[in-house]
Amino acid sequence: MGPTRRDVLAMGLATCGWAAAGGTAASAQPAHRPVPFGGAVYLPDLEADPRLGDAIVAHCQAVTPVNELKWISTRPAPDLFDFAASDKIADFARTNALAMHGHTLVWYAELPEWVTRLTSAADAERALTEHIVTTMQRYGDVARSWDVVNEPIPDAARRPTDRRDSHWRALLGDDHIAQAFRIAHDVDPDALLVINEYDVEFATGYFPAKRQAFAHLIRELVDKGVPVHAVGLQGHLRGGVPIAKDELAQFVADMRELGLKIMVTELDVIDRDLPGPADVRDAIIAAQVEDFLGAITASGPLHSITTWGLSDTYTWIRWAYGRSDGLGNRPLPLDENFQRKPMFDVIDRFRSIV
Template sequence: MRSAPFTLLLSAFLFAAGCSDSGDGNGDETTGSGGATGGTGGGTTSGSSGATSGSGGATSASSGATSGSGGGATSASSGATSGSGGGATSASSGTGGEGAGGSDGAGGGASARVPAASASTLREAGEKANPPILIGAAISGGGLGNNDYKRVAGAEHSYVTAENEMKWDSLEPSAGNFSWGSADNIVNWARQNNMKIKGHTLVWHNQLPGWMSSMTGKDNVTAAMRRHITQVMGHFKDRVDTWDVVNEAVQTDSDTGVGNPRMRPSVFLNQIGENYIDLAFQIAREQDPKAKLYYNDYSIDARNAKVDFVYNMVKGMVDRGVPIDGVGFQMHIGPPNNEATGADVAANMKRFTDLGLEVLISEMDINRCGGVVTAEEQLAYYHDIVEACFKLPKCTAITFWGINDGRSWLNSWSGALCNGQSSQSLLFNDQYGKKETYNRVMNALLGK
């Protein structure tokens, strides 16, 4: 179902009034083909070998210099402090989060992010924005065997998520026995290219080894979860400082986020109960007091029942003092998912940042399989959704789920209606050339 192209103001107004529409989304379903693998998401997995405005008075500062942005708003980073109440400031850092020596507050009207005057790569556009924003990609071990893949990935991105190599079945294939090689290769490559890394994912119902998915007993499952989180975060400590702690804990009757939102059945829910989510975050915080800890899900970008459920779940976590730092919007757009406008995304992200949390786009692709999303719509969505994140200083990163069309996980996943054909879903073509989707994303990052 296609959402109507509302303006941001109208969308936010209707959203606040409780207006509800169908959503988008099928996140992290995984499939692989020749080393290209998918994200995480609501259902089946099939692996492949080895693949495993600022408003007036709001300020932000940069290195002591101010840069005006309409309405008297100024912008700055590095040591700026963001407080609560009116005229909140926005600090920046290399992570797109708090500024060096600064603090981040809630409330009031946060200032707008200021775009770079020019940039030759997406990475440069993100790094020169004020505050900076991380531009990421899902990286596969198979992809790193291709020189063009590595060249484009390193030049255009500052942030890495392993496509499959850091999921449970890859890291702990048998109980208590860990396999680090494939994940270490990706993490080490990213660090050699001065890229930050987000760990994906510690607790998820999918891509579990059989020994874990069939485990019974609350104490047994709790102990296994604790061991996995502790060992994985401990192994990557000081190299990986942001984590998707829990992934896709909520489901609805449809992949669009519509119908009967509820907790998703899993070995964790079935054996531990709903508090497994709180417990996973608490264990993660104990392991690394400085890490950023995220909840990640699909179909929470449009206006639907699922985003309302997830919002209430996350708000409850915040109210209980659970150590959660942010929420990842997967942003898989196109079949079998719904289509979300930039206005929808902006309104939903604002709800979570108003809780004092960061948000990020964690797995973005927009597929054109089955003719559901037209070429014109795809270009508009890429621009407007990226723009919605970019304009929100507490939206800290945008990650695209793959590098080029030929390696997209969607090509061989039946749910996407591609039937083995190219999903045409990313920013680079099969020859690693820039597509018009790339240009629209660049325009959004440059404020055009």
Template sequence: MAALFLTGLSLLPDTAFGQEIPSLKDTFRNDFGIGTALNMAQIEEKDPQMTAFIVRQFNMATPENIMKSGLIHPKWDTYAFEPADKLVEFGKKHNIRINGHTLIWHSQLPPFVRGIQSRDSVRAFFTNHIKTVAGRYAGKVFSWDVVNEALNEDGTMRKTVFLQHLGEDYVTEAFRLTQQAAPNTELYYNDYNNEQPAKRAGCIALVKKIQAAGVRIDGVGIQGHWHVGRVPLKDIEESILQYAALGLKVMITELDIEVLPRNFQGAEVSRQMAANAESNPYPDGLPDAVQQQLAADYQALFRLFLKHKDKITRVTFWGVNDGLSWLNNWPVRGRTNYPLLFDRKNQPKPAFYKVVSLK
């Protein structure tokens, strides 16, 4: 995912119309974990009201950026562990389980990696990075997104620096190294659009290759960056079934539902759109018809998740509230987006009540 851009917020208490807001984590405590993505201000507890809100609503968390290699490993022989260490402490303090995100991703790499020309040097970075980072947080994070977004839309391997220099077995090797460095940590492959048939087939082939090599993979993350009125429920259900049939846990790892115009699907961070009036149609609020469609989509999704709660272990939203969503700044900067269950003041939207009404 792309970087998150903070905006000034005036948060209201964790109440709505004088009534305490239900807790998502408590509502689904017997079904699956409820997670969110955290930025550095939240990890450092800059806003006590925000901290209290996060702790009440969520029992799992994924760092949005600080564990990506460009931030945690900025130079060949330099690691910046302090932010991730603070995340671990945040989780320990508030009884929130941490999913590490992510060890190997072609995007947000340290600048020095782009200048590497030799296979041996890429392999040295790859090996040392995994062993150092996964090893440091062994027993401290619950799980790792070991490899992120290694597939093209047609299910073939994405052309990355790792594929170029290390070959198609680099994914298997990443899981092997992480297993060695963090033997008691759950290991996941994470991607977007991997509920779509072609990409799903590629993901299944990738998993089978890892398993055939005798290397452990515990689960697959379906990111869940979907679009209002077009959530592919049948494809999602079929993917849950097929991934679970491989003996894998299934996670919805970066859930949000886009309500603004977009001419492509997924979460390819390199893609951009031009900013204009048509690309930001709701700067002053979401029309009721769209709000109700968003609510219906979230309700249908969670109804499906509950149907397969024996296979799904976690549902993580990519951001705490609408104002903190990365979709305000991607693929167009400065838009006003509304993709989550809570508004910019942490107040529940109709979608929230539709979701909790299922229990």
């Protein structure tokens, strides 16, 4: 019997470089193979606009579900899983020989009400374990990387030891982070397990302290032998806020010395306060993405780059950071007509670093 479709897909996912926690598949890539590129997708957008699916297939090697794998979507009740929406994105990935990056297993936000009513550590640990095991097992063929813990650092960290408050932390303590990684590793020892965070790339305000706390947490986990394999830098860049190029480069170099891969997981640029003309704005955005990617590749190539959406038509920034001048936001590599913008040229250039 020849290889099954699943066998072919597995080979395709491995060769795209999105697999293998230990780096076997990625390191085996030919030197000329670009760093894998992915886009986040929201199922209603994918179903409503065929152009979006076509663009993902044309440009991407992976997709990340925006909301469909979050607890609020998959866990309507303690004894009930609802994977209807996430199954559709997984099937889209399988059909088009794409990987699916799992987002996210543990997050402080968007929890169903029944989770917030849990009052004992035993119940919280049972719910967390069941969720991670069931979700990872369901998508083990197509999701070879996971944001195991998302956004564990508070915005205004006062000390390097500060961790974000959450219901998980209230019931299980700070060790819930290590617990989640250990459970995930037990489920799938070959999956790439990621700790994911935002707002660690800037030079001013509360950002340096947040970066320091994130680094402290990662070192603490690695020192304890927790199976963390990659650092996810979301990259929701704030247009006009300077990138801390030297400090960010050092942070990434330190993470690489710990043996961790570096992934850009949610790249876009919040352009609410940037000038109106499209060509001017696009140039500023491209330059900021250049600064960001330049800093984090100074010590080596990225494992992957993912943008939070692909076309300006479908971006969370439109409702979260709409412009006062009424112009449409332009945070992503493709414009409203799915045409390439300068941001995409910058991404492609950094994908070629080996």
